Amino acid sequence: MAEPRRVVMITGAASGMGAASARAFAAGGAEVVIVDRDSELAVAVAGSIAASEPIIGDVSDSAFCRETIARAVDTHGRIDVLVNCAGTIHRADALGTDDDAWRRVMRVNVDGTFFMCRAAVPHMRAAGGGAIVNFGSIWGEVAAAGVVAYCVSKGAVHQLTRAMALDHVGDNIRINAVAPGEVNTPMLASQRPTPPSPADLQALADATIPMQRLAEPDEIARVVVFLASEAASYMTGSIVTVDGGYTAR
Numbered sequence: 001m002a003e004p005r006r007v008v009m010i011t012g013a014a015s016g017m018g019a020a021s022a023r024a025f026a027a028g029g030a031e032v033v034i035v036d037r038d039s040e041l042a043v044a045v046a047g048s049i050a051a052s053e054p055i056i057g058d059v060s061d062s063a064f065c066r067e068t069i070a071r072a073v074d075t076h077g078r079i080d081v082l083v084n085c086a087g088t089i090h091r092a093d094a095l096g097t098d099d100d101a102w103r104r105v106m107r108v109n110v111d112g113t114f115f116m117c118r119a120a121v122p123h124m125r126a127a128g129g130g131a132i133v134n135f136g137s138i139w140g141e142v143a144a145a146g147v148v149a150y151c152v153s154k155g156a157v158h159q160l161t162r163a164m165a166l167d168h169v170g171d172n173i174r175i176n177a178v179a180p181g182e183v184n185t186p187m188l189a190s191q192r193p194t195p196p197s198p199a200d201l202q203a204l205a206d207a208t209i210p211m212q213r214l215a216e217p218d219e220i221a222r223v224v225v226f227l228a229s230e231a232a233s234y235m236t237g238s239i240v241t242v243d244g245g246y247t248a249r
Contacts, residue, residue, distance in 0.1 A: 007076040008228070009033040009069070011059050011116060012086030014041035016185035017135065020217035021083055021224045023049055028225060033072045033079075035059070036086070052076075059086045059112030060104075069119040078127050081228045082120045084113040084134045084157075089150045091191045102149050109153035110160070117164055121173060129172030131228045134161050136177040138243050154179075158239050165237030174236040176227045181243025184214040210245030 008025045012018035014036035022032050026049035034054035036042040042054035055071060057064040072079050088108045090101040113134055124130030139147060140154030158177055165175040182188060182204065188196075196204070205213050223242050226232055241247055 004077075005029055005031045006080040007031045007033065007072065007078055008081040008083065009035060009072055009079055009120075010083040010085055011035040011112070012084075012135075013054070014038045014045055016085075016187060017180065017183060017217045017220045017224075018083070018085035019045045020221035021085060022051070024218065024221040024225045025081075025228075026051065030081070031076055033076070035068055058108075059084075059116060060107035062111070062115045065112070065115035066119045069116070069123060073123050079120055079123055080127075080130050082116060082124075082130070082132045083224055083228070084116050084132070086112055087135060087187070089147060089187055089191060091147055092149075093146055094148050097149050105149040105153050106156075109150070110156045113157050114160055117160070117175070121164075121168060121171070124173050125168070125171040130174075131232075132164075132173065132175040133224050133227045134175070134177040136161065136179040136239055138179050138181045138241060138247055140179060141239070141241070142247055161239065162237045169236055174227075174232070176232070176235055176238045176240065178220060178223050178227065179239050179241045179243070180215060180220045181241075181246045182209060182214050183220055184216055188214070205244075208246060209243070210249065213244065215242065215244060 008030045010018055010022050013022045013034040022045055026032050032051045034042050034046050034051055037058055039056045046054045055068050090105050134157050136157045137154040139151045140158045143151045161175055161177040220242055
């Protein structure tokens with residue numbers, strides 16, 4: 001009798017690194033559950049990988065997160081892997097970050113990750129274990145100018161990852177985070193006065209990244225798949241940097 005397909009839930013899976021992760025898990029035979037706010041893009045990604053109907057909503061809502069995990073378990077019988085990729089950014093220093101912008105970044109990046117983890121853990125524990133991969137950032141470890149709320153939020157995600165890993169190691173739930181550097185995604189170009197051209201992005205890479213290129217989403221997705229796999233069976237509480245050498249300088 002064939003083993004059942006792993007059930008993998010991915011938030012923020014409608015574009016960028018979330019969509020790349022969805023494709024990578026599906027290529028490995030997993031049953032992927034896509035969660036995102038953008039219904040049109042989410043449906044397109046789900047269709048491209050023959051996934052079930054995506055779940056549309058906002059991870060900053062704790063009730064939505066509970067219902068999303070419960071729906072996946074009801075539909076598929078369990079949840080083996082949770083990937084928290086949903087995120088947002090606000091490009092400003094503290095003086096340019098009003099209360100609403102600050103709260104929105106914290107609600108999505110920190111609260112959303114926490115709410116999804118908290119909702120998934122009891123189901124994983126009851127099933128004998130599981131794996132969670134959170135999306136951090138190099139800016140959660142080394143700060144950058146002009147993105148204060150984002151830096152703080154990703155630092156919190158890193159600490160959430162470490163603390164929950166320790167809390168649930170006895171439940172056979174491994175919790176790690178990937179910390180990408182500059183990746184060629186829509187977020188990289190978002191909220192800028194002028195959208196960067198390919199030449200602008202190459203200039204950024206030349207000036208700041210030892211490998212002198214941006215990462216492609218698929219390169220980050222491969223690390224996510226590894227962290228969720230048995231190949232990473234001795235890893236929990238780790239923040240895995242994938243940045244082309246940026247933080248090695």
